[in-house]
Amino acid sequence: MKPNRRRIIVYVICIVAAMVVPVAGAMLLGLLGPEPYLLDENSLGPEWSSERRFPDGSTVSVTAYPSPAAATRAAESISKSIPASSTTRTLNVARYTRADDQRRGLLLPVDRRVVHVEAADDRAIDARLRSLPFIRENPDGSLLWILFTRHAGVAVSLLGLYIVAIGIFMARGASWAAEITPGPQAAAARADTLRSRLLALNKLDIPFQVREESDRLVAEWRIADAQWVGLMEAGGLHEAHRIYMEFDEDRHRVRSLDVHQTASWSAGTAQLSGSFSFFRGISFFERSRGAQYGLFYRDGRWTTKAYDYRFVLSEMKAPLVQAIVGSGWKFTPVVSLSRPFARLLG
Known part of the structure; x- marks a missing residue:
């Protein structure tokens, strides 16, 4: 007497789907959804042709590339070249902590540009980003971006609940499949x-x-x-x-x-x-x-x-x-x- 093979197959398919579908859906939503930031080229004057340093110690550089895709690839390449002790990504926006001086940084590809901001902490980075005259948040930004930036606590809680639910489903499903x-x-x-x-x-x-x-x-x-x-x-x-x-x-x-x-x-x-x-x-x-x-x-x-x-x-x-x-x-x-x-x- 052995477990029902069909039950085991159904169980495995359900577990794979429960893990793959949300991740694939989030990636698709991120790729096809609207950009989190909008760029105003008319407000981008010649003073931004080189890196600028501000009194609070933050720095901003803006680099142009042939296309939005090239800007995205360049941001990934710059992120890999920086000696970072930690890096996190939300969609195509990267935040990192430098390993040498512990400064925080942000790499934001927007349209054909890559905006690179470094400051003492995330609060200073966000304040500097809001002060830039040529960039603003997209009011119609994707749900994924809004969830993980404006409601990070809710997003983490939902993710935790989903992981718990998957664990319970795996346990009960395994009992059902092996019964x-x-x-x-x-x-x-x-x-x-x-x-x-x-x-x-x-x-x-x-x-x-x-x-x-x-x-x-x-x-x-x-x-x-x-x-x-x-x-x-x-x-x-x-x-x-x-x-x-x-x-x-x-x-x-x-x-x-x-x-x-x-x-x-x-x-x-x-x-x-x-x-x-x-x-x-x-x-x-x-x-x-x-x-x-x-x-x-x-x-x-x-x-x-x-x-x-x-x-x-x-x-x-x-x-x-x-x-x-x-x-x-x-x-x-x-x-x-x-x-x-x-x-x-x-």
């Missing part, structure tokens, strides 16, 4: 019956066990079992998988959380990594293979392979899923079993 459901005719067994069936897997000759932990069940490799530890170490098993299972009796589903920890071996004992180096969440696919080669006598004949066992997460899951779905319950992978987030994340 395995029973057949329409399957009757749901009692929770204690299902728990007994899962614990009964310990009677089988398999390399994992199911144990009780509080009100949950945990399936994990038998990394401390003498029968299996030698095979796992020699076979190069470097990930210790755990599957935490929590029963949701109201909805007849088992919420499942995959946990992977890095395992290192020393004298037949597995050492598991700390919390900073493991991954928690939903695993759609996982594969690992262990084999030991040499010259061995087994089953009445000589062979060069002592064993060939796949330590595959799906092989641990398969008996669990079969017991759960066969009992009329859903198998629902989740990214968290924490009570505060359970209802929000699925």
Whole structure:
């Protein structure tokens, strides 16, 4: 029993669309929208043919180019040539902080000109820009420019909310895509019956066990079992998988959380990594293979392979899923079993 491939495909397409469409839309809006500033060539006298320095320490230079496209390319080239410790862009307007003297700067391509302003801080830059007689803000500027310049706090808040919404959608969508459901005719067994069936897997000759932990069940490799530890170490098993299972009796589903920890071996004992180096969440696919080669006598004949066992997460899951779905319950992978987030994340 495996997750529905169509659900996984739909989920991936939705995630890609949720990330690509807003970015592409913003870029298109920026490219096709009106310019944020307008230039009045008649007010641009000969005094602006060279860089001008003002009493407040700000400087302004205006350079002409053959076309607006050439001006935009020139502004990008100038931005790259300046030793800057940080640079931000809104549409084609760049703001930077110089690495040498920490002065702030602005590069504004407008029509065929590039206006370059430097000052002590952004407030001085904005004041100098407003004082220039040949340039003014476009009253019909694009929505994107207005949002990120006049209402930056709102823009950041909206962006933060969108990121949170995407995170919730990814978590709930992953649970939906990876969920395995029973057949329409399957009757749901009692929770204690299902728990007994899962614990009964310990009677089988398999390399994992199911144990009780509080009100949950945990399936994990038998990394401390003498029968299996030698095979796992020699076979190069470097990930210790755990599957935490929590029963949701109201909805007849088992919420499942995959946990992977890095395992290192020393004298037949597995050492598991700390919390900073493991991954928690939903695993759609996982594969690992262990084999030991040499010259061995087994089953009445000589062979060069002592064993060939796949330590595959799906092989641990398969008996669990079969017991759960066969009992009329859903198998629902989740990214968290924490009570505060359970209802929000699925």
